[in-house]
Amino acid sequence: MVNLTIDGKQVKVGKTATIYEAAQEAGIHIPVLCYAKKLLPYGACRVCLVEVEQMKGRLIPSCTTPVTEGMVVTTSTPEIVKVRKTVLEFLLVNHVIECPVCDKGGECDLQDLTYEFGLSTNRFEGEKFALPTDEINPLIERNMNRCVLCGKCARVCDEIVAYGSYSFINRGFESKIATAFDRGLNCEFCGQCVSMCPVGAILPRPFKFKARPWQLKEVDSVCGYCGNGCTVTLGVLGDKVETIRFNDKTGVNDGNLCIRGRFGYSYVNSGDRLTKPLLRKDGQLVEVDWKEAIDAVVDGFGKARTEKGLGILSGARLTNEELFLLKNLAQTLGTGNLDHSGGECYKGLTEGLKETLGVTASTATFPQVEECDVILAIRSDFYETHPVFGMVVNQAVKRHGAKLLVVSDKKGKFTKLPNAQTLLNAPGLEVNVLNAMAQTLLEENLAVIDGVDGSAEFKISLTDYTPEIVAKQTGVAADAIREAARKLAAAKKSAILLAYGLPYTGASRELGIAAANLAILTGSAGRQGSGLYICGEKANSQGAVDLGILPAGGALGAQGMLKAAAAGDLSALYVVGEDPLSSYPDRDQVEAALEKASFVVVQDIFLTPTAEKADVVLPAVSFAEKDGTFTNAERRLQRVRRGIPSPGDAKSDFAIFEMLAARCGSPVKYTGPAAVFTEITASIPEYAGISFDSIGPKGIVWGGETLAPARKKVLPAAGGKASEGPFTLVTGSALYHSGTVSTRAKGPMAVVSEPYIELAREDASALKVNEGDLLTVKGNGAEIKLKARIGTRLPKGVLFAPYHFGGAGINRLYKGQTAVAVQLSK
Amino acid sequence: MSNAAENVQEQEIDLAGANQVIDKYLDMKGALMPVLQGIQEFYGYVPEPTVPLVAERLNVYPSQIYGVLTFYAQFHLKPRGKYIVRVCMGTACHVKGAGRIAGTLEERLGITHAETTEDLKFTAEYVACIGACGMAPVIMVNDATYGSMSVQKMDEVIAKYKAME
C-alpha cells in the first residue's frame, strides 16, 4: 500500500495504482478522455493533468503516472484549469460542431468537459475536417470528423478483442483512425470500439435516432445468448429495447460484449413474435385463448400418460426458476423423460464428469484465467463460442504472458496469439490427443497421482495412445503433444477449457472424461487459481445441469425420446424453448418423431419450424421480459430482469408452467422467482445458503471461486477414428450467431445472413471453387447445397458449416458424430 | 469473413516476390520495416495484395501495416514511374516560380503531386526544400538535379527523358 495526499486528503491505495485511480478511489474527480479502466495506460489527451509537489515545474498526466509514497497531488489549480481548457480548445478547433444531431449527445465526454470547463468561445480558429462517414456496414457508423484521436478504439480492438481493425494513419494534421486501406469496417462487430469511444465518432447504427440517451430506462440483466453470461444493460424506451449499453460495473465482463450481446437484441422487439396460443384445428394452427390451449394440453398429456408416455425437451435459455418448475411439472406429469439441448452434449458430459471429478461444472471462475500461466483450449476458439471469454484468454496471453495450447480441428484467432501452440488434429480426434498428453504425463512422471483413483488401470488403457500412435491418427506431431503435456504439467496456475453445446454431441462423455483426466493429473482441478472450465453453449446451460434437467433414473434423454417417438414408442412431446427441427442433429429423426408422436406441444417465442408441426403452440417471452436467475459457465448466478412488457398474450415460461401444474392437479403458487429461488436453495445442495436478494451486480458463484472436486478418478476414454473420405465436415457455432434465436435478430443477420460451407483455400483452388459458388455436399445418405466460403483457417480436406440455419438442412448430414465424411462437388 | 465486406478490387499480382522477401526476414525481430522495404524494392511500390500476406505471415494486423505505410513518406502504395520528377516547393523556389514549373509539368504530362503517367514513365512529387536554393527554382529527376528552371528548360528536360527508354 502507498500513502499519498490528493487535494489535502490522505489516500491509501495499492502499489500499482495510478494517480487517477487513487483520486477516483478517494472520490476526487479528475476529468479524462483517453483513459479507460480496462485498457493499458496511454496518456494521449492531456485532459487529466495534475500537479505533483515532488515534480514541480510541469504538469503530470494522472492517468499514466503511478503513485509513490508521500506524493502530494493537487488536481485543480487555476493553472491546471487553464491547461485543460486549452487542451479542449485545441480539440474543438478541428472537431465539427454537430451535437444537435449526434446520438452521443448527453453522454459524450467531450461535450461534458466543454460544459464542465465553461468553454463557450474558442481562441483558436482552424480548419474543420470534412471526412466521409463510414456507413458501409449495417451496425457501426464511423464519423471521423468527431474523433479526438484518443486511440481508445484502436487500443480496445487490439488489447482486448485482438482483432486489430484500426490504426492511426497518415501524419500531422492528416492523422486519423482508419482500417487498412481506409476502407469500411468489416470485423467481428463486437462493438467494443463503440462502447469505448468518448465522443460520437463511433456509433451503433441500429440505435440511430431512436432516442436521446437520457430518455432511456436502464435495466441491468444478463445476455440471453451464450454461457458466458455477460451482463448487459438494456436501454428501454416504451415497450422496446432500443439499445444495449456499456456497463462495466456489473458482471464479470468489464462491459465487454460480443456482436450477439451488443447487436443481437432486436428479436425481442420483432413483429413476428407469437402473441397468442395456437391450436391445431382441421389441420390448421388457429389462434385460441389460453384456456382452450391449456385444456388441450392437459387433455393431450393426460392421454399420453395412459398410452406410451410423454417426453420433455427443454431449452437452456429458461431461468433457473423456470427450470425448477419444469422439473416439478415433469414429476406431476409422471415422466422421467426430461432433457435439454439435444441431449448427448450435456447428458454425456455430465455423466463423464460425475464419474471422474464428481462435480459437473467448471471448477474455477473466469477472472482467474487472466492470471493463469498455461491455458489449454479444447475444440473451440472460444472467440466463436464464448467470445468474451476469448477476450479474457487474449488478455492472459498478451498482458500476462500466459502460454496457450490449442487442441482443435481448425485454426482461429487463438492460434494467432503470441506463444500459442496449436495442436491441429484431424476432425473428431480431440480425445486421442488428450489421451496422448495424459500418456506423456504418466510416462514422464509429471502427473499428480497421489490421492487419484484408477491411475494403474488408466495407464494401461493409454498404451494405445502414445504420442507416436496418436500422431499417426491425428496428424499432430508427437513432440508437440509431449511439449504441450510438459507445459501443462509445469504450470503453477493452469486452465483447461472445454466448449459444449448442440453441435458437439458426439463423444461428449469421452471428451468430458479425457479433459477431466488431464485436470486431475496436472492438479488443475481444485487448485487455487487453476481449473477445468466447462463452457455450455446457452445462457443457462449450467443452470439446466445444476437443476437436473436430465433424464431421471434410466428414463430417456433427448435423443432417446426422439428415437422412441419416431418409432411410435412415445405418445407426446413437450418442446420448450427449443427448435429441434432446425438445430438438433439428425433432422430425419426429428421429423419422424414430430410426425409419429400423436401429440406435440411447443412453447416458444417464435413460430419456429418445430412449432409449425405442433398441435398446440404456447407463446412464451424472451429474456428481456422476465425476472429470474441464470447460472453461467463459471457457476455464477446472476439476475435476469424484466425490461419490457411481453407482447400480446404471451406469458413467461414461469407463468405457463404454473398454469399447467395447477391444471394437472398439483397447484403450486409462488409469489415470483424469488420464492422459487428459495425452494431451489432448499433442494439443490450447491445453491444452499444463497438468497435471491443477495445476488448483487457481480452475481454469486455457487461453490466459491475454486470448487473442490468431490473425487479424483481417472478413467479410460475411448478415442475416435479418423473419418474416411475426401472431405470431413464439422459443424459448430459461427461467431456472429448463437443457437437459432440469433437468426431472428437483425444485427447478426446483417453480418451473416445465410448458411455457408467453409473450405480451405487449397481445396477451393483444386476444385476451382470461387467464393459464393453453390456447392453440393453429400454424406450420411443426404445431399444439400451450400454457398462456398474460402478461408485460411481450415486444413485441407476439412469443411465447416455453422449449424444455426435450419433451412439449410445441415442436420440432415450431421447426425451427431464428431465428424462426417462427405463428398463435395460444384 | 462477413457479408458486409465491400468488394475489394483484387489487383492481379504475383506474390512470389513478396513471399521471398518475407522468407528472408521471417525470423528477425522487428521484421516489418525491412519486409515492407524489400517488397517496395521488388515491385517498385507496395502492392495492396501483399499487405494481407505480410499480415498473415508476420502475424501483425493489416491496419497496423497500413498505419506504417502511410506514416513513412518512403512507402508508395501505387506503382511509380521510371522517372520521379521532384519539383521543389521550398521558400526560395516558391518565390522564384516553382508554381509555374509544376504547372508546366502538369500541362505537358497530365500529372500532379503523387501521380504517375499511365505509361508508368513519370511520377510527379512536390517536395520541400532540397537544399539547392542557390539554383532556384530546382527540380530533380531521379538523382539528377536541374537548376534555374524555366518553362522552356522544363520542356527540354521532359523531352530528354521521354526519348530515353
Ligand code: SF4
Ligand atoms: S467492432 Fe470490435 S472488432 Fe470491430 S473494430 Fe470495433 S472493437 Fe474491433
Ligand code: SF4
Ligand atoms: S474514434 Fe473515438 S475512440 Fe477512436 S480515437 Fe477517435 S475519439 Fe478515440
Ligand code: SF4
Ligand atoms: S453471446 Fe455470450 S459472449 Fe456474447 S455478449 Fe452474450 S453472453 Fe457475452
Ligand code: FES
Ligand atoms: S486521460 Fe490522461 S492523458 Fe488522456
Ligand code: FES
Ligand atoms: S527552396 Fe528549392 S532548393 Fe531550397
